[in-house]
Amino acid sequence: MKKKKLDFLIRFLSGFIYIILIVFSIENGEKTFRILMMILSFFCLFEFLIILKTDIFLIKITSLFYIFSIFMDIFIKNGLILYIICFIPFSTFFFIIQLFSKYSHKEKIKQVSHLIFGLVYIIIPFYLASYIYTIISYGKELILGTFILIWTNDTLSYIIGKKWGKKKIAITISPKKSIEGFLGGIFFCIISGFILYKIWNKKYWFILSFFIPIFSTIGDFIESIIKRSYNVKNSSILFPGHGGFLDRLDSFIIVIPIIATIVIGINYFYK
DSSP states (O other): OHHHHHHHHHHHHHHHHHHHHHHHHHHHOHHHHHHHHHHHHHHHHHHHHHHTTOOHHHHHHHHHHHHHHHHHHTTOSOHHHHHHHHHHHHHHHHHHHHHTSSSOHHHHHHHHHHHHHHIIIIIHHHHHHHHHHHHSTTHHHHHHHHHHHHHHHHHHHHHHHHHHOOSBSOTTTOTTOBHHHHHHHHHHHHHHHHHHHHHHOOTHHHHHHHHHHHHHHHHHHHHHHHHHHTTOSSSOSSBTTTBOHHHHHHHHHHHHHHHHHHHHHHHHHOO
16 A cells, blocks of 8 residues: 555656646747757657667667757757757768678668657657747647647546546557546546637637547557567656656657647648
């Protein structure tokens, strides 16, 4: 009983600190938010490469690239461009290392595919979040509202599923996910969407409050499939009480590209 209380306390405190950091970065401006996004993307990619049993030397190279990029961002005005500029030589260097490595050709392709998959699956969503925040006129409130809806869905679907969940959605992928929890998450997201509409007077929150919990669940399933493929329970122990950063941000990673597509599409066709 004491262990359960301690685990709950650790989960609550780490989650609370995480929320405070996210909200602080959003309110403190573009650079702070972007740097936090890149730090979080670094941890997620690091965990992802570890799960896929990527060569340790290549993980170190990737880590050095990220640390350098984040450090440089502190001193450069338009840091959003920096990550694109750094990405090209980094990728080239990564591929050259693999080209002359001791691995078989099949293993070389496998190692490179880990990086490409990680960049598409993890890095691009975090970059898109920074893009939305910086480029879109209402980007700040859109990012904050998205996080609020994701947190609402994750929290309420977990609570409702744990207490009343009986019918499982996909027991072989994520045995704890239930239909009752999923519907409960959507219901409370719609209520939250109505509140966000009242605060910011934007009708799109009704649409997002319905779609975000759907894609949040898909994001959780995708990460579960990756972990189960490599017999891993948690992405790491870096996020006390929540597993790892990838466990905590798996919903965000899938939701953001969907929102970016909608926002960029609307701006393109109705500008």
